[in-house]
Amino acid sequence: AQSVTQLDSQVPVFEEAPVELRCNYSSSVSVYLFWYVQYPNQGLQLLLKYLSGSTLVKGINGFEAEFNKSQTSFHLRKPSVHISDTAEYFCAVSEETGGFKTIFGAGTRLFVKA
Amino acid sequence: NAGVTQTPKFQVLKTGQSMTLQCAQDMNHEYMSWYRQDPGMGLRLIHYSVGAGITDQGEVPNGYNVSRSTTEDFPLRLLSAAPSQTSVYFCASILGTVNYGYTFGSGTRLTVV
Numbered sequence: 499a500q501s502v503t504q505l506d507s508q509v510p511v512f513e514e515a516p517v518e519l520r521c522n523y524s525s526s527v528s529v530y531l532f533w534y535v536q537y538p539n540q541g542l543q544l545l546l547k548y549l550s551g552s553t554l555v556k557g558i559n560g561f562e563a564e565f566n567k568s569q570t571s572f573h574l575r576k577p578s579v580h581i582s583d584t585a586e587y588f589c590a591v592s593e594e595t596g597g598f599k600t601i602f603g604a605g606t607r608l609f610v611k612a
Numbered sequence: 613n614a615g616v617t618q619t620p621k622f623q624v625l626k627t628g629q630s631m632t633l634q635c636a637q638d639m640n641h642e643y644m645s646w647y648r649q650d651p652g653m654g655l656r657l658i659h660y661s662v663g664a665g666i667t668d669q670g671e672v673p674n675g676y677n678v679s680r681s682t683t684e685d686f687p688l689r690l691l692s693a694a695p696s697q698t699s700v701y702f703c704a705s706i707l708g709t710v711n712y713g714y715t716f717g718s719g720t721r722l723t724v725v
Contacts, residue, residue: 502654504654507652530711532713534713534714534716540718540719541616541702541716541717541718541719542655542702542704542714542716543716544713544714544715547712547713549710549711549712588654588655592711597643597662598643598645598660598662598706598708598711599645599657599660599670600645600657600711600714601657602647602654602655602656603654604652604653604654605652605654
């Protein structure tokens with residue numbers, strides 16, 4: 499069975515500072531990895547995904563994430579955040595050959611301060 | 613393109629009442645799921661469907677039923693509402709070839725009193 503752990507429930511950061519949101523996963527098979535963003539009172543929106551190939555993936559809004567198979571991690575980063583990045587971010591995992599069942603982490607609330 | 617449409621957006625039920633949350637997508641996606649979102653718990657999978665006529669249980673299926681008579685529609689039925697079912701419910705879909713990530717609806721906020 500898969501599981502996802504987001505190591506920080508809340509991350510406060512000042513505007514224009516860098517940020518890293520941490521995600522670790524557990525699975526006995528190869529996986530696909532995702533980050534989703536949820537703005538207040540909205541549904542989730544896909545931020546980026548890792549399916550195969552380069553371990554550094556770039557997404558929308560200047561975010562990127564790095565897949566580290568040996569550490570079973572998929573941390574999300576942005577070099578300079580904006581107030582508008584304030585949202586909740588979810589890491590998710592899906593088995594490559596297990597259909598499309600996707601397991602989500604508990605979420606990390608990013609709060610960007612002026 | 614409307615994407616994934618959920619209705620209603622808000623609902624208050626009394627304990628023991630039943631209701632159906634509607635979900636429709638116009639993208640010809642084969643795979644559809646229902647999740648519930650509770651504070652500090654992320655999203656938990658209730659039921660999913662890999663295509664018309666095929667459904668299966670997720671992590672937290674008790675108290676919920678689903679059906680998939682068409683590719684477009686995937687309604688979620690609460691049989692006898694309980695306060696523990698107070699949550700935000702999201703429907704989501706994937707095209708159905710490779711998991712390129714979900715398209716989510718905007719959610720239904722359900723309160724059971």
